[in-house]
Amino acid sequence: MPEVSNRTLLRPLALASLTANIALVVTGAAVRLTGSGLGCPTWPRCTEESYTTTPEMGINGVIEFGNRVLGIVLGLIALACFVAALLERPRRTSLVVLALVAGLGIPGQGVIGGITVLTDLNPWVVGLHFLLSMALIAVTYALWKRTFEGDRPRRSLVPAPLPALARLTAVVSAAVLVLGVVVTGSGPHAGDENAKRNGLDPEAISQAHADAVFLLIGLSVALWFALRAVRAPGAAIRAAGLLVVVELAQGLIGFVQYFTHLPVLLVGAHMLGACLVWVATLNVLWRLRERPFHEPPAAPLPAEHPTTAPAPAPVA
Template identity: 85%
Template sequence: MSNGTLLRRLALASLIANIGLVVTGAAVRLTSSGLGCPTWPKCTEESYTTTAEMGVHGVIEFGNRVLGIVLGLIALACFIAALLRKPRRRSLVLLALAAGLGIPGQGVIGGITVLTDLNPWVVGLHFLLSMALIAVTYALWKRTTEGDRPRRTLVPTPLPTLARLTALVSGAVIVLGVVVTGSGPHAGDEDAKRNGLDPATISQAHADLVFLLIGLSLGLWFALRAVKAPAPAIRAAGLLVLVELAQGLIGFVQYFTHLPVILVGAHMLGACLVWVATLSMLWSLRERPVHQSPQNAPPAPVSIPAPVA
């Protein structure tokens, strides 16, 4: 296996693991296991691992910490693979480094979360850093098959602007969703404080942004079809719309069924999938051609002179 192939697989593993960390983090919060390990970096005053006396809550919280360690090892492997890749590409090394540095950052924020008794704003920051790391690892994964030549836009000029606006609103929906979460139940512990905002009001604002996001995404899909954009771009925009609709349906049902745990967990996974679909849409509108060295370039066609009559 070449170093380039290894790096691509490790980058994909890092992306999946970052999404998995969000899911396990949701399990911690939704099972009231946020203080299953009541201190940090140790799980108890005497032990770095959970104990039998801490029960299932300790196991769930400690399991999330272990996944963080696994994620750090994958990130380290990505960085080493980027350094060893021939030829070495500075962009890949920097992306792998950024993904790696985010892991201890997650650990520190997770520790502050525990030490502040699950302050909802710190919990929200923990989630948003995961979204940033998903973006970085997605970029690393995609860049492993691209060159370092300047980007080339594949669609007319107004459409990338519309795509960037759609991505901005997608990010805003995620941020406001974090605020909604901080105002409702499922705090991670029965005694954890909430952010004090009115859940109904902030949920309505979140829903309004979701409607805007779906409208922009539909508009982008129709516009790409109208200008006969490349098929991958049209598919990526269509997939974004479908993922948004599914996520919106989950959000609608969970709100009117008083936030059952299973649907809240699905909604958090859905937030990751919406974000990945947004990134996929952005990537589908441009390309970075891979540089071909003269010795690897295809041979020039040979012209055969026409016979002389």
Template identity: 70%
Template sequence: MKSSALLASRPVRWCGDKLRGLALASLIANIGIIVTGAAVRLTASGLGCPTWPRCTDESYTTTPEMGINGAIEFGNRLLTFVLIAIAVLCFLGALARRRRSLIVLTVAIGLGIPGQGVIGGITVLTNLNPWVVGLHFILSVGLIAWAFALWRRVDQGDGEPITLVPAPIRQLALVNVAVSFAVIAAGVVVTGSGPHSGDHGAKRNGLDPDRLSQLHADLVFLLIGLTVALWFALRAVDAPPAAVKAAATLFWVEMAQGLIGFVQYFTHLPVALVAAHMLGSGLVWTATLAVLWSLRTRPVVPAPATPAPEEIPVSA
């Protein structure tokens, strides 16, 4: 009875009606926190709060003595609660829709956000170990994928997926996703070898940044080539216009991201361009997922019809 009353309550029904917008807010927030995390690292504020879960040994919040670095780091921590609030609203919306697929996605997002906070705490406790910092970013990539899936599934049904293009085209799109992830992972390793460590005393991973940058650039060229091939293949098989448009969008996002990457490298990594490149990584990943999701759909499964009650003959 209590669960039925909860689902029937006005706030929960509102969440169900607004679930698509809430899912989009979750996606935008999870991309945005990449930028705020970049601000922490690029302003050398990674140890602005030198411990975790407290900001200092005596306080959960920043103190005036900690200055701007403490405020930046603590502000980034507070954004976690914004993400949690959005995740809770999405979960209530999924409950209102009574769809298991949506509930599973909202639970994954809801568990991933505090998990992200714990990894963030470990980065502080390990004095910004570059490999832990990299794992922190990779989990953000996963959260973006889940948030994007939630946003797209809201308007789809729970029937068996229908592929809108030939199987080899979808396989090419899956390879594109794998290479896109490899580009991001390589970029994370490059960052761990570069100068923006998050704190002036933080260690680097000890790898050669020039060689890593070359590997990263090679993967970018591969990704762009695969995207162009996918774009032309979709046009050749007369794929749905949305799929062709998604591939074209991905190409131009990649080109913009590549331009920022090359300029930042040859201008010795200015802070503004590095921040833009971090945002671009989230946008490239999202655009990559958009192509994959445009290649199939799921029909709405009609609810089983309720049989009409049998008429009882009235005796004379």
């Protein structure tokens, strides 16, 4: 099949890029939760004299510097993805574009990270740092999934109303992430004891966040039932069911951390859970459509009936 190129290199690199972007969120949470946000008090250097941490900076310097190093590793993986996409034969424009966007997001993260340090951990800038990570997770997930697909036009696997319901669920999932960022900016874990908060009422913002979570779970359950009702492909039904399970687990962590006054380990688990909810949401969208490598074969034409009468039998 000439249209199916060898993706043994790009596919694992794309998965590594997706995984590293999730890991960057988790290590970024560790920076904030351990009060290491200014462990390296300058940028791009760690100190005025050194690009690396020093023994005098202690564990906070190590944690912050480790997060910066992971960002560099992520950039190298993104560069490798872009080169692998260029080397594909035949080259696929969609893969090259996705790899390029994922790569350009890395220096963007570095710039926002630098602004975060230079503004003494402004909560709105910190939130933007997180949301860019969510965008990069979406791009790298798309890059990874596209290595399993062809370039034929996208084809829906379910009736028309269901993709619309899935897109609405994704929009609400994104809104939950945004509200979670606002909640974080109003809470106690600022990344440094002297960092300012956004000044909003934590209880009111947390209630709005919880309301959005209930809406998201309701939409996800409705989507699961609807997919079962129309006998959608099993992969799509399982993806919707997995989304509901991940959301319920994330919601449980969220409620426990709120009523136990935000212990560090639970907040870190909630940050990881936010990434998993987002990936599960993207997985549902992907399972409702396909891009085949080839058009399905056309149905065979019916055999033509003979138009002439059979020859008469010979006379004895």
